[in-house]
Amino acid sequence: MKIKFSPKFKITRSILNQLMEIEQARGFLKAAHLSNQWIKNMSKNAFLLETHHTTHIEGTQLTFEQSRKILAGQKISGVNQEDIKEVKNYRDAFNLVSKYLKEKKSITETLVKNIHKELVKGVRGGSAKPGSYRKIQNYVGNAVTKEIIYMPPKPKEVPALMKDFVKWINQKSDIHPVLKSGIMQFQFVHIHPFVDGNGRTSRLLCTAYLYKEDYDFKKLFSISQYYDKDRRSFYNAIQAVRNNNMDMTVWLEYFVKGFLFQMNEVIDIGKKVILKDALIQNHSLSKRQGVILEYILENNKLYPQGFDTIISQIAQLDKNLKRKKADKVTKRTLQRDIKDMIDKKVI
Numbered sequence: 496m497k498i499k500f501s502p503k504f505k506i507t508r509s510i511l512n513q514l515m516e517i518e519q520a521r522g523f524l525k526a527a528h529l530s531n532q533w534i535k536n537m538s539k540n541a542f543l544l545e546t547h548h549t550t551h552i553e554g555t556q557l558t559f560e561q562s563r564k565i566l567a568g569q570k571i572s573g574v575n576q577e578d579i580k581e582v583k584n585y586r587d588a589f590n591l592v593s594k595y596l597k598e599k600k601s602i603t604e605t606l607v608k609n610i611h612k613e614l615v616k617g618v619r620g621g622s623a624k625p626g627s628y629r630k631i632q633n634y635v636g637n638a639v640t641k642e643i644i645y646m647p648p649k650p651k652e653v654p655a656l657m658k659d660f661v662k663w664i665n666q667k668s669d670i671h672p673v674l675k676s677g678i679m680q681f682q683f684v685h686i687h688p689f690v691d692g693n694g695r696t697s698r699l700l701c702t703a704y705l706y707k708e709d710y711d712f713k714k715l716f717s718i719s720q721y722y723d724k725d726r727r728s729f730y731n732a733i734q735a736v737r738n739n740n741m742d743m744t745v746w747l748e749y750f751v752k753g754f755l756f757q758m759n760e761v762i763d764i765g766k767k768v769i770l771k772d773a774l775i776q777n778h779s780l781s782k783r784q785g786v787i788l789e790y791i792l793e794n795n796k797l798y799p800q801g802f803d804t805i806i807s808q809i810a811q812l813d814k815n816l817k818r819k820k821a822d823k824v825t826k827r828t829l830q831r832d833i834k835d836m837i838d839k840k841v842i
Contacts, residue, residue: 500656500663502678504743513751514671520758524713524765533768537715537761542589544717549698550581552723557582577618585695588613592703601665602704604657607688610699615692628653629690645737647687656686664704672708676701677750681736681743715761721753767792778839783809783824784832791842797833802826 547562555578557565564571565582588610595606612626628650635645648656660682668675683697698719705711722729732749739745771792775785786808791797809824836842 498663498666499659500682502682502743503741504674504678504747506674507744507748509748510674510744510751513755514673517673517751517755517758520755520762521710521712523762524715527765527769528772529765529768530772534713534715537764538713541715541717541761544720545702546582546585546589548717548719548723549695550578550585552719552726552729553581553692553694555581580618581614584614584616584618585699588695588699592699592706596703596706602661602700602707604661606703607657607661607696607700610703611689611692611696614695614699615689625692628657628688631690633687633690635687644734647685653686653688657688660686672705672710673751673754674747676704676710677747677754678743679704680750681733681746684733685736712758712761716754716757718754718757721757774841778836778841780836780839780841781832782812783828784836784841786812787829787832787836788841797842799826802829805829 543559543563543566546566547557547559550562551557555575557574557578561571561574562582565579566586571579591609591613592606600606608626608628615625630650632650633647634643635647636643664675664679670678680697680701683700684693687693689696702718706714728749732746735745736743767789771785771788774780774788780788786805787797790801790805790808794801806824806826806829833842
Protein backbone atom coordinates (compact mmCIF):
# COMPACT_ATOMS: atom_id res chain seq x y z
CA MET A 496 0.00 0.00 0.00
CA LYS A 497 1.34 3.44 -0.94
CA ILE A 498 2.39 5.65 1.98
CA LYS A 499 0.17 8.72 2.18
CA PHE A 500 2.26 10.80 4.59
CA SER A 501 4.55 13.15 2.68
CA PRO A 502 6.08 15.92 4.82
CA LYS A 503 6.33 19.37 3.30
CA PHE A 504 9.49 21.37 4.03
CA LYS A 505 12.42 23.20 2.45
CA ILE A 506 16.08 22.64 3.26
CA THR A 507 17.10 26.24 3.91
CA ARG A 508 20.68 27.50 4.05
CA SER A 509 20.35 27.59 7.84
CA ILE A 510 19.25 23.94 8.03
CA LEU A 511 21.97 22.82 5.60
CA ASN A 512 24.77 24.62 7.46
CA GLN A 513 23.64 23.30 10.82
CA LEU A 514 23.34 19.73 9.53
CA MET A 515 26.94 20.03 8.30
CA GLU A 516 28.03 21.16 11.76
CA ILE A 517 26.12 18.28 13.34
CA GLU A 518 27.98 15.87 11.05
CA GLN A 519 31.27 17.45 12.14
CA ALA A 520 30.27 16.95 15.78
CA ARG A 521 29.39 13.34 15.03
CA GLY A 522 32.78 12.83 13.39
CA PHE A 523 34.57 14.41 16.33
CA LEU A 524 32.88 12.10 18.84
CA LYS A 525 33.68 9.05 16.72
CA ALA A 526 37.36 9.97 16.32
CA ALA A 527 38.14 11.65 19.65
CA HIS A 528 40.17 9.76 22.23
CA LEU A 529 37.76 10.13 25.14
CA SER A 530 38.04 7.71 28.03
CA ASN A 531 35.32 5.10 28.47
CA GLN A 532 34.80 6.36 32.03
CA TRP A 533 34.26 9.94 30.82
CA ILE A 534 31.76 8.78 28.19
CA LYS A 535 29.98 6.66 30.80
CA ASN A 536 29.73 9.60 33.23
CA MET A 537 28.59 12.05 30.54
CA SER A 538 26.05 9.57 29.16
CA LYS A 539 24.64 9.08 32.63
CA ASN A 540 24.34 12.84 33.07
CA ALA A 541 22.66 13.24 29.65
CA PHE A 542 20.14 10.58 30.64
CA LEU A 543 19.44 12.42 33.90
CA LEU A 544 18.96 15.68 32.00
CA GLU A 545 16.61 14.12 29.45
CA THR A 546 14.59 12.34 32.14
CA HIS A 547 14.21 15.52 34.17
CA HIS A 548 13.43 17.90 31.32
CA THR A 549 11.10 15.70 29.23
CA THR A 550 8.92 15.14 32.30
CA HIS A 551 9.26 18.77 33.47
CA ILE A 552 7.92 20.00 30.12
CA GLU A 553 4.77 17.98 30.78
CA GLY A 554 4.15 19.42 34.24
CA THR A 555 6.33 17.80 36.91
CA GLN A 556 7.63 20.25 39.52
CA LEU A 557 10.79 18.42 40.55
CA THR A 558 14.22 20.05 40.56
CA PHE A 559 17.06 18.42 38.66
CA GLU A 560 18.65 17.37 41.95
CA GLN A 561 15.41 15.74 43.09
CA SER A 562 15.17 13.83 39.80
CA ARG A 563 18.77 12.68 40.24
CA LYS A 564 18.06 11.38 43.74
CA ILE A 565 14.94 9.53 42.57
CA LEU A 566 16.87 7.74 39.83
CA ALA A 567 19.61 6.93 42.34
CA GLY A 568 17.01 5.15 44.48
CA GLN A 569 16.98 7.76 47.23
CA LYS A 570 13.79 8.77 48.99
CA ILE A 571 12.66 12.38 48.88
CA SER A 572 9.77 13.97 50.74
CA GLY A 573 7.50 16.94 50.20
CA VAL A 574 6.94 16.32 46.49
CA ASN A 575 4.07 15.05 44.37
CA GLN A 576 4.18 11.25 44.24
CA GLU A 577 2.98 11.31 40.62
CA ASP A 578 6.05 13.39 39.73
CA ILE A 579 8.28 10.73 41.25
CA LYS A 580 6.42 8.05 39.33
CA GLU A 581 6.79 9.92 36.02
CA VAL A 582 10.57 10.08 36.43
CA LYS A 583 10.74 6.36 37.19
CA ASN A 584 8.41 5.63 34.28
CA TYR A 585 10.71 7.42 31.85
CA ARG A 586 13.61 5.29 33.05
CA ASP A 587 11.54 2.15 32.46
CA ALA A 588 10.49 3.32 28.99
CA PHE A 589 14.09 4.17 28.08
CA ASN A 590 15.23 0.72 29.22
CA LEU A 591 12.49 -0.80 27.07
CA VAL A 592 13.76 1.13 24.03
CA SER A 593 17.38 0.14 24.75
CA LYS A 594 16.44 -3.54 24.87
CA TYR A 595 14.40 -3.20 21.67
CA LEU A 596 17.26 -1.57 19.79
CA LYS A 597 19.72 -4.27 20.84
CA GLU A 598 17.51 -6.73 18.98
CA LYS A 599 17.88 -4.54 15.85
CA LYS A 600 14.17 -4.50 15.14
CA SER A 601 12.27 -1.97 13.05
CA ILE A 602 10.16 0.66 14.76
CA THR A 603 6.62 -0.68 15.03
CA GLU A 604 3.26 0.41 16.36
CA THR A 605 3.73 -2.15 19.11
CA LEU A 606 6.91 -0.38 20.21
CA VAL A 607 5.13 2.99 20.15
CA LYS A 608 2.29 1.64 22.28
CA ASN A 609 4.67 -0.05 24.72
CA ILE A 610 6.67 3.16 25.13
CA HIS A 611 3.47 5.04 25.92
CA LYS A 612 2.33 2.29 28.29
CA GLU A 613 5.54 2.56 30.31
CA LEU A 614 5.50 6.36 30.36
CA VAL A 615 1.96 6.88 31.67
CA LYS A 616 1.35 3.86 33.90
CA GLY A 617 -0.09 5.08 37.18
CA VAL A 618 0.26 8.80 36.40
CA ARG A 619 -1.34 11.61 34.38
CA GLY A 620 -2.93 9.95 31.39
CA GLY A 621 -2.65 6.52 33.00
CA SER A 622 -6.40 6.20 33.46
CA ALA A 623 -6.94 6.28 29.69
CA LYS A 624 -5.73 2.76 28.89
CA PRO A 625 -1.93 3.13 28.61
CA GLY A 626 -0.66 1.86 25.29
CA SER A 627 -4.05 2.13 23.57
CA TYR A 628 -4.98 4.70 20.94
CA ARG A 629 -7.56 7.21 22.08
CA LYS A 630 -11.27 6.59 21.61
CA ILE A 631 -12.28 10.17 22.33
CA GLN A 632 -11.64 13.53 20.69
CA ASN A 633 -8.92 15.49 22.46
CA TYR A 634 -7.48 18.94 21.83
CA VAL A 635 -4.43 21.07 22.49
CA GLY A 636 -5.11 24.21 24.50
CA ASN A 637 -3.24 27.37 25.46
CA ALA A 638 -2.16 26.94 29.08
CA VAL A 639 -2.66 30.67 29.76
CA THR A 640 -5.80 31.65 27.83
CA LYS A 641 -7.35 28.15 27.89
CA GLU A 642 -8.38 28.58 24.25
CA ILE A 643 -8.20 25.59 21.89
CA ILE A 644 -5.27 26.08 19.51
CA TYR A 645 -5.38 22.71 17.78
CA MET A 646 -7.95 19.96 17.30
CA PRO A 647 -6.23 16.62 16.45
CA PRO A 648 -7.71 14.11 13.98
CA LYS A 649 -10.86 12.23 14.92
CA PRO A 650 -10.34 9.04 16.98
CA LYS A 651 -11.51 6.79 14.15
CA GLU A 652 -8.75 8.23 11.91
CA VAL A 653 -5.90 7.53 14.35
CA PRO A 654 -5.22 3.81 13.59
CA ALA A 655 -4.83 4.42 9.84
CA LEU A 656 -2.72 7.54 10.40
CA MET A 657 -0.39 5.73 12.79
CA LYS A 658 -0.06 2.71 10.51
CA ASP A 659 0.91 4.99 7.63
CA PHE A 660 3.24 7.05 9.86
CA VAL A 661 5.18 3.99 11.08
CA LYS A 662 5.52 2.75 7.49
CA TRP A 663 6.99 6.12 6.58
CA ILE A 664 9.48 5.91 9.47
CA ASN A 665 10.80 2.57 8.25
CA GLN A 666 10.85 3.56 4.59
CA LYS A 667 14.32 4.25 3.21
CA SER A 668 14.69 7.85 2.11
CA ASP A 669 17.24 10.57 1.36
CA ILE A 670 16.08 12.66 4.32
CA HIS A 671 18.91 13.22 6.81
CA PRO A 672 18.29 11.18 10.01
CA VAL A 673 18.31 14.29 12.22
CA LEU A 674 15.75 15.99 9.97
CA LYS A 675 13.67 12.82 9.85
CA SER A 676 13.63 12.62 13.64
CA GLY A 677 12.38 16.22 13.76
CA ILE A 678 9.63 15.40 11.26
CA MET A 679 8.71 12.37 13.36
CA GLN A 680 8.41 14.46 16.49
CA PHE A 681 6.04 16.95 14.89
CA GLN A 682 3.92 14.40 13.05
CA PHE A 683 3.45 12.30 16.17
CA VAL A 684 2.16 15.19 18.29
CA HIS A 685 0.07 16.32 15.31
CA ILE A 686 -1.72 12.96 15.16
CA HIS A 687 -1.90 12.99 18.97
CA PRO A 688 -2.72 9.24 19.06
CA PHE A 689 -3.09 8.99 22.84
CA VAL A 690 -5.25 10.88 25.31
CA ASP A 691 -2.15 12.05 27.20
CA GLY A 692 1.59 11.48 27.16
CA ASN A 693 2.04 12.29 23.47
CA GLY A 694 4.91 14.74 24.00
CA ARG A 695 7.00 12.38 26.12
CA THR A 696 6.33 9.50 23.74
CA SER A 697 7.27 11.54 20.66
CA ARG A 698 10.60 12.68 22.14
CA LEU A 699 11.61 9.18 23.23
CA LEU A 700 10.53 7.76 19.87
CA CYS A 701 12.75 10.30 18.08
CA THR A 702 15.67 9.41 20.33
CA ALA A 703 15.10 5.72 19.55
CA TYR A 704 15.14 6.47 15.82
CA LEU A 705 18.40 8.42 16.05
CA TYR A 706 20.04 5.61 18.04
CA LYS A 707 18.81 3.09 15.48
CA GLU A 708 20.32 5.09 12.60
CA ASP A 709 23.74 5.33 14.31
CA TYR A 710 23.16 8.94 15.30
CA ASP A 711 23.31 8.29 19.03
CA PHE A 712 26.30 10.65 19.49
CA LYS A 713 27.52 8.21 22.17
CA LYS A 714 24.26 8.94 24.03
CA LEU A 715 25.63 12.28 25.24
CA PHE A 716 22.75 14.60 24.26
CA SER A 717 19.47 15.74 25.80
CA ILE A 718 17.16 17.47 23.33
CA SER A 719 14.42 18.11 25.90
CA GLN A 720 16.75 20.34 27.92
CA TYR A 721 16.76 22.82 25.04
CA TYR A 722 12.95 22.80 24.78
CA ASP A 723 12.43 23.15 28.52
CA LYS A 724 14.64 26.24 28.77
CA ASP A 725 12.26 28.17 26.49
CA ARG A 726 8.96 26.36 26.21
CA ARG A 727 7.24 29.28 24.49
CA SER A 728 9.63 29.04 21.52
CA PHE A 729 9.17 25.26 21.50
CA TYR A 730 5.38 25.50 21.29
CA ASN A 731 5.50 28.39 18.81
CA ALA A 732 7.74 26.37 16.48
CA ILE A 733 5.28 23.48 16.54
CA GLN A 734 2.30 25.76 15.96
CA ALA A 735 4.13 27.48 13.09
CA VAL A 736 3.64 24.34 10.99
CA ARG A 737 -0.13 24.57 11.33
CA ASN A 738 -0.03 28.31 10.69
CA ASN A 739 1.94 27.74 7.45
CA ASN A 740 -0.28 25.22 5.69
CA MET A 741 1.58 22.25 7.25
CA ASP A 742 4.99 23.39 5.97
CA MET A 743 7.50 22.10 8.55
CA THR A 744 10.40 24.36 7.57
CA VAL A 745 10.19 26.71 10.57
CA TRP A 746 9.85 23.79 12.99
CA LEU A 747 12.81 21.96 11.42
CA GLU A 748 14.97 25.09 11.60
CA TYR A 749 14.16 25.29 15.30
CA PHE A 750 14.69 21.54 15.82
CA VAL A 751 18.07 21.41 14.06
CA LYS A 752 19.25 24.58 15.81
CA GLY A 753 18.39 23.04 19.20
CA PHE A 754 20.07 19.78 18.33
CA LEU A 755 23.25 21.56 17.25
CA PHE A 756 23.22 23.69 20.40
CA GLN A 757 23.24 20.54 22.53
CA MET A 758 25.97 18.97 20.38
CA ASN A 759 28.19 22.04 20.69
CA GLU A 760 27.92 21.92 24.47
CA VAL A 761 29.06 18.29 24.44
CA ILE A 762 31.91 19.01 22.00
CA ASP A 763 33.16 21.96 24.09
CA ILE A 764 33.34 19.74 27.16
CA GLY A 765 34.97 16.95 25.16
CA LYS A 766 37.68 19.27 23.81
CA LYS A 767 38.49 20.45 27.33
CA VAL A 768 38.80 16.85 28.49
CA ILE A 769 41.18 16.04 25.62
CA LEU A 770 43.26 19.16 26.43
CA LYS A 771 43.33 18.23 30.11
CA ASP A 772 44.44 14.65 29.40
CA ALA A 773 47.18 15.87 27.04
CA LEU A 774 48.53 18.35 29.60
CA ILE A 775 48.49 15.73 32.34
CA GLN A 776 50.42 13.29 30.20
CA ASN A 777 52.90 15.77 28.71
CA HIS A 778 53.76 17.37 32.05
CA SER A 779 53.46 14.30 34.31
CA LEU A 780 50.82 15.91 36.51
CA SER A 781 49.45 14.12 39.56
CA LYS A 782 45.80 13.15 39.97
CA ARG A 783 45.40 16.10 42.34
CA GLN A 784 46.81 18.46 39.74
CA GLY A 785 44.47 16.89 37.19
CA VAL A 786 41.52 17.91 39.36
CA ILE A 787 42.92 21.44 39.67
CA LEU A 788 43.37 21.66 35.90
CA GLU A 789 39.84 20.41 35.26
CA TYR A 790 38.46 23.08 37.62
CA ILE A 791 40.41 25.81 35.79
CA LEU A 792 39.24 24.61 32.36
CA GLU A 793 35.61 24.53 33.51
CA ASN A 794 35.67 27.93 35.24
CA ASN A 795 38.36 29.74 33.20
CA LYS A 796 39.90 30.96 36.46
CA LEU A 797 41.01 29.88 39.92
CA TYR A 798 40.50 31.89 43.09
CA PRO A 799 41.17 30.76 46.68
CA GLN A 800 37.39 30.47 47.09
CA GLY A 801 37.49 27.50 44.75
CA PHE A 802 39.90 25.52 46.91
CA ASP A 803 37.14 23.94 48.99
CA THR A 804 35.41 22.70 45.84
CA ILE A 805 38.68 21.21 44.54
CA ILE A 806 39.40 19.49 47.87
CA SER A 807 35.90 18.01 47.78
CA GLN A 808 36.42 16.78 44.20
CA ILE A 809 39.75 15.18 45.14
CA ALA A 810 38.06 13.39 48.05
CA GLN A 811 35.38 12.11 45.66
CA LEU A 812 38.09 10.92 43.26
CA ASP A 813 39.77 8.97 46.06
CA LYS A 814 36.41 7.44 46.91
CA ASN A 815 35.77 6.47 43.27
CA LEU A 816 39.24 4.91 43.05
CA LYS A 817 38.47 3.05 46.30
CA ARG A 818 41.71 4.16 47.87
CA LYS A 819 41.88 2.74 51.37
CA LYS A 820 44.21 5.44 52.61
CA ALA A 821 43.77 8.74 50.85
CA ASP A 822 46.25 11.56 51.37
CA LYS A 823 44.97 14.45 53.43
CA VAL A 824 44.66 17.46 51.14
CA THR A 825 44.88 20.99 52.54
CA LYS A 826 44.89 24.40 50.94
CA ARG A 827 48.65 24.52 51.47
CA THR A 828 48.93 21.24 49.51
CA LEU A 829 46.98 22.80 46.65
CA GLN A 830 49.22 25.88 46.69
CA ARG A 831 52.29 23.66 46.25
CA ASP A 832 50.58 21.77 43.41
CA ILE A 833 49.63 25.02 41.69
CA LYS A 834 53.17 26.43 42.01
CA ASP A 835 54.51 23.27 40.36
CA MET A 836 51.99 23.67 37.52
CA ILE A 837 53.04 27.31 37.03
CA ASP A 838 56.72 26.29 36.96
CA LYS A 839 55.88 23.72 34.26
CA LYS A 840 54.01 26.45 32.35
CA VAL A 841 50.77 24.44 32.45
CA ILE A 842 48.91 27.46 33.82
